[in-house]
Amino acid sequence: MAGFTVENVSKVYDGDLPTVSLQHINLEVRDGEFLCILGPSGCGKSTLLELLAGLQLPTEGEIRLDGAKVQGPSRSSGVVFQDASLYPWRTISQNVGLGLELGGMRKAERQALVDKYLSMVGLQGFGSKYPHHLSGGMRQRAGIARALVSSPNILLMDEPFGAVDHLTRLQLQNDLLRIWQEERKTVVFVTHDVSEAVFLADRVVLLSPRPGRIHHIFDVSQERPRKREDARLLKIQNDIYSAIYDVKTEADLEFTI
Amino acid sequence: MKARKAKNKKMIWAGQTGLLLVILGICELLVRTETISSLYLPAPSQVFRELFKLFGDGEIWRHLYVTLAEFAVGYGLAAFGGLAVGMALVLIPWAEQFFRPYLSALMAIPKVTIVPLLALWLGIGITHKISIVFLFCFFTITVNTMTGIKQTADNHLKVAKVFEATRYQTIMKVILPSAAPTIFAGLRLSAATGLVGALFGEMLASKDGLGNILVKATSLYNTAQAFAIVALVTVVSVLIIALIDWLERSVFLKWKSS
Numbered sequence: 018m019a020g021f022t023v024e025n026v027s028k029v030y031d032g033d034l035p036t037v038s039l040q041h042i043n044l045e046v047r048d049g050e051f052l053c054i055l056g057p058s059g060c061g062k063s064t065l066l067e068l069l070a071g072l073q074l075p076t077e078g079e080i081r082l083d084g085a086k087v088q089g090p091s092r093s094s095g096v097v098f099q100d101a102s103l104y105p106w107r108t109i110s111q112n113v114g115l116g117l118e119l120g121g122m123r124k125a126e127r128q129a130l131v132d133k134y135l136s137m138v139g140l141q142g143f144g145s146k147y148p149h150h151l152s153g154g155m156r157q158r159a160g161i162a163r164a165l166v167s168s169p170n171i172l173l174m175d176e177p178f179g180a181v182d183h184l185t186r187l188q189l190q191n192d193l194l195r196i197w198q199e200e201r202k203t204v205v206f207v208t209h210d211v212s213e214a215v216f217l218a219d220r221v222v223l224l225s226p227r228p229g230r231i232h233h234i235f236d237v238s239q240e241r242p243r244k245r246e247d248a249r250l251l252k253i254q255n256d257i258y259s260a261i262y263d264v265k266t267e268a269d270l271e272f273t274i
Numbered sequence: 275m276k277a278r279k280a281k282n283k284k285m286i287w288a289g290q291t292g293l294l295l296v297i298l299g300i301c302e303l304l305v306r307t308e309t310i311s312s313l314y315l316p317a318p319s320q321v322f323r324e325l326f327k328l329f330g331d332g333e334i335w336r337h338l339y340v341t342l343a344e345f346a347v348g349y350g351l352a353a354f355g356g357l358a359v360g361m362a363l364v365l366i367p368w369a370e371q372f373f374r375p376y377l378s379a380l381m382a383i384p385k386v387t388i389v390p391l392l393a394l395w396l397g398i399g400i401t402h403k404i405s406i407v408f409l410f411c412f413f414t415i416t417v418n419t420m421t422g423i424k425q426t427a428d429n430h431l432k433v434a435k436v437f438e439a440t441r442y443q444t445i446m447k448v449i450l451p452s453a454a455p456t457i458f459a460g461l462r463l464s465a466a467t468g469l470v471g472a473l474f475g476e477m478l479a480s481k482d483g484l485g486n487i488l489v490k491a492t493s494l495y496n497t498a499q500a501f502a503i504v505a506l507v508t509v510v511s512v513l514i515i516a517l518i519d520w521l522e523r524s525v526f527l528k529w530k531s532s
């Protein structure tokens with residue numbers, strides 16, 4: 018059991034000009050589902066993910082994880098960052114084992130788990146390399162392994178494949194789905210790529226531009242494995258594109274008025 | 275292709291050595307023919323003879339030891355002190371904001387100007403030189419430590435937070451390693467100035483040390499010996515920097531070199 022309840026959450030960043038990043042978000046993240054959060058740049062996707070991760074606290078409203086209020090980071094969520102954020106001074110193995118090390122697990126015990134997850138993400142044999150020896154896609158894999166190794170129930174991913182080339186990206190998506198099915202985790206996945214969202218998700222949450230609000234939630238009930246060129250997926254994609262277009266014109270109107 | 279590169283390298287090396295020998299030869303000739311007085315420029319052969327003599331009668335070891343000891347203690351204290359103060363100022367809330375003006379004011383003082391005052395307070399023994407070396411090194415190391423810590427990437431800190439790292443773990447496993455390159459840059463920079471500090475102090479007021487015998491040699495117009503000491507000091511300085519580079523590459527920053 019691992020799911021979030023987001024209740025009437027708003028986030029305002031203080032400053033000379035306070036920024037309303039998220040406004041009145043109500044959302045249920047169900048146990049075991051793959052949820053994608055989609056939205057234009059600056060609409061508060063990262064903010065929402067960090068709120069779920071407990072890295073930030075909402076200004077208003079409440080987030081509950083399995084009924085308990087989220088008040089800080091917890092070991093039941095693993096986070097994957099956009100740029101992998103590996104520590105350049107640690108080898109890949111040491112990076113992947115970071116969570117276990119900080120949790121006080123002994124080295125010998127760590128190694129077996131680290132190796133297991135390195136091969137799960139296809140990085141067997143690269144454990145003793147440093148991050149700068151790896152390609153962008155491989156670094157991203159290492160970032161995923163680092164999140165998985167502490168066996169969190171939930172995986173929170175912030176545009177994890179944003180910085181890799183298109184073909185690598187497709188491969189990483191397939192691998193992620195495989196891992197998700199093997200490990201049965203709840204995944205919240207931020208992206209601004211519509212086809213990526215539709216290919217991966219059970220549900221796609223579309224946020225509107227600043228301040229971020231939930232514009233619409235799309236159900237993608239297609240069986241897996243999915244085909245990228247599946248007509249029904251493409252139909253949903255088109256629906257999302259036209260919804261984005263609607264949102265855009267509304268925003269433009271607001272500007273002109 | 276590779277063989278050719280290696281060959282070129284050898285050629286360059288041979289050329290450089292050759293040129294050096296030619297220059298030394300010309301100097302030797304100029305002095306031998308008394309075109310230039312040996313008072314101003316000693317013959318290279320004479321400098322070598324002086325070097326051997328210095329090491330031969332053993333006296334030099336004591337002076338070398340004194341200078342190195344002054345440097346090592348002063349530099350060590352500055353390294354630990356700079357690291358500790360730099361960390362404290364950044365990691366303790368408000369500390370930097372509060373102490374910033376004091377730090378800036380102290381840093382602005384040209385350190386050489388207080389060397390005579392230090393002699394007044396501490397005498398002209400080893401404590402005097404240690405404190406000079408310390409003053410010459412401390413601020414650079416402090417400032418570099420602060421800069422390095424502040425450059426810690428936000429995302430690196432978030433990763434630690436997600437894994438519920440304690441404050442101590444965050445400092446030891448994230449902040450310090452990520453600041454290490456900047457801290458080492460400060461350590462390398464101040465090693466050279468630290469040695470200069472020790473020599474300067476000795477030249478100004480002292481009973482022993484390389485700076486002391488250098489001044490003596492010059493005032494006795496023993497130019498050859500002065501040259502020999504300058505050469506020795508240069509070697510020492512290069513060795514110290516090499517030692518720090520080695521520490522950096524093979525102990526602390528293994529990940530950077532490869």
Ligand SMILES: Nc1ncnc2c1ncn2[C@@H]1O[C@H](COP(=O)(O)OP(=O)(O)OP(=O)(O)O)[C@@H](O)[C@H]1O
Nearest residue numbers: 030036038057058059060061062063064065209227
């Ligand atoms: N630490 C912060 N302090 C102040 N404002 C912030 C901070 N972080 C984000 N914001 C603001 O909140 C809004 C949402 O930011 P956020 O990073 O969540 O957007 P995003 O949807 O992830 O964008 P992108 O797709 O570009 O990553 C932006 O207007 C941003 O300027």
Ligand SMILES: [Mg+2]
Nearest residue numbers: 062063064175
């Ligand atoms: Mg973002």
